[in-house]
Amino acid sequence: MSTRHPNPQHFPSYRNPSAKQKPTFSTDPQRTQAARAFHHGAHTYQDVRPHYPPEVAELIAGAHRVADIGAGTGKLTESLTNPTVFAVEPSPDMARVLHHRLDVPIIRATAEHTALADASLNAACLAQTWHWVDVAAASAELDRILAPGGRVLLVWNTLDVHADPWILRLSRIMHSGDVHKPGFYPEYRAPWTLDRELRLSWTHELTPEQLHQLMHTRSYWLRNNEDIHERMTHNLNWYLYEHMGFSPGQKLHIPYRTDAFVLVREAKSRD
Numbered sequence: 166m167s168t169r170h171p172n173p174q175h176f177p178s179y180r181n182p183s184a185k186q187k188p189t190f191s192t193d194p195q196r197t198q199a200a201r202a203f204h205h206g207a208h209t210y211q212d213v214r215p216h217y218p219p220e221v222a223e224l225i226a227g228a229h230r231v232a233d234i235g236a237g238t239g240k241l242t243e244s245l246t247n248p249t250v251f252a253v254e255p256s257p258d259m260a261r262v263l264h265h266r267l268d269v270p271i272i273r274a275t276a277e278h279t280a281l282a283d284a285s286l287n288a289a290c291l292a293q294t295w296h297w298v299d300v301a302a303a304s305a306e307l308d309r310i311l312a313p314g315g316r317v318l319l320v321w322n323t324l325d326v327h328a329d330p331w332i333l334r335l336s337r338i339m340h341s342g343d344v345h346k347p348g349f350y351p352e353y354r355a356p357w358t359l360d361r362e363l364r365l366s367w368t369h370e371l372t373p374e375q376l377h378q379l380m381h382t383r384s385y386w387l388r389n390n391e392d393i394h395e396r397m398t399h400n401l402n403w404y405l406y407e408h409m410g411f412s413p414g415q416k417l418h419i420p421y422r423t424d425a426f427v428l429v430r431e432a433k434s435r436d
Contacts, residue, residue, distance in 0.1 A: 206387055207258040211238040211266070213378045215322055215369040217292065219244060221425050224363060225318050228288035232310070234276045235294030238262045241320065242269060245290070253279050277302040284312040292320040295351055296344075304354035308430070316360070317428040319351050325366060328420035331409060335376070338400050340385035351426055361427040368418040373405045376417070 214237075222244040225231060229249060233242040236252035237259045243266070252271045254260045260271050274280045276291060276298045289307055291298075307317050324341055326333040335341070350359070371379065380386055380401060386394065405411050 206382055207238055207256070207262040209378050210259070210382045211240075211262055213371065213375050214238075214240060214382055215421060217241050217244055217320060217322060218365050218367060218423055220363060220365060221292075221318075221320055221423065222246065224361065224425060224427050225288040225290065225316055228286075228316065230286050231288045231290065232272075232279070232281060232286050233290045233292070234279060235291050235297070236263060236271075237293065239267045239269075241290055241292040243267055247288070251281070251286075253281070277306055279306055279310055281310040283309055284315075286311050286315060288316045288318060290318040290320065292318075293322065295319045296321075300352050301354050304357055308356055313430075315430075317353075317357060318425065319353075319428065320423065320425045321345060322421055322423050325420040325422040328366070328422075332420055335404065338397070338404055339376070339380040340383050340397070341380070345424065347422070349424065353428060356430045357428040358431045359426060360429040363423070363425040365423040365425075367421055367423070369421050370416050371419050372414050372416060373411050374413065376405065376419075377401060 217240060221241065226246065228247050230251075231245055231247040231249065232251040232253055233239075233245065234253040236242045236254045237256075239252065239262075242250065242252050242263070250269050252260075252263055252267070252269050253274050253276070254263060254271060255273060255275045257273070260273055263269075264271055272280055276294060289311060291303075295303070307315075311317070323345055324332055324336050326336050327347060348364075350362075377398065380397060386397065406413075411417065
């Protein structure tokens, strides 16, 4: 459905979309604290966070043993058709929902310390996860657990704030992570190098009420207090119903983009 609405670019408070390659944290403890916010709210996460386009799982379709690290509620896990799939997830709430949804072995661990055996995998996936990890430690752990020829799949679903100005302002109100510029590349450490990338644009259908739920799955919401929640709820209600003129229950086509990257080990030079 096409919707005509005011252009947020005309407002004095308008700021351009992010030009960052990744989220930034002032300290490692700040990054860790933000990531721990996801230790609750798993049912809402499962209800309103989008799934991944099928092309993502196809990037590692030939791998026999795969681990989905930071699996959450299994949004990517459920699309993996590989013969053997493990889920690695540190959050007890996320792991509980995942356990009820999918029949896969679940390991309560982090990307930096997976508890998986040396050279035991052919591929590892990290969806909506890599920006929360210690890149050096996670890169080394992936090198340990992946067999020769193993691949790493890094994936992000993000609101496409460049698709329409109203989505950019929505992302700012929701604190929804306008942190990756189009065409960004993730940071990683040796021995990994980029082998392949996938960029997709698509839409996810949500109602205004579900956009509120989506806001409740963001790290900023999860780690803040009731006063902040009240302010965010008021701001989003005003934006959706008064400023944009949407109706309760109205189906909105929310633009998303997917950025996926396949990493392989660097070829060793021959002396």
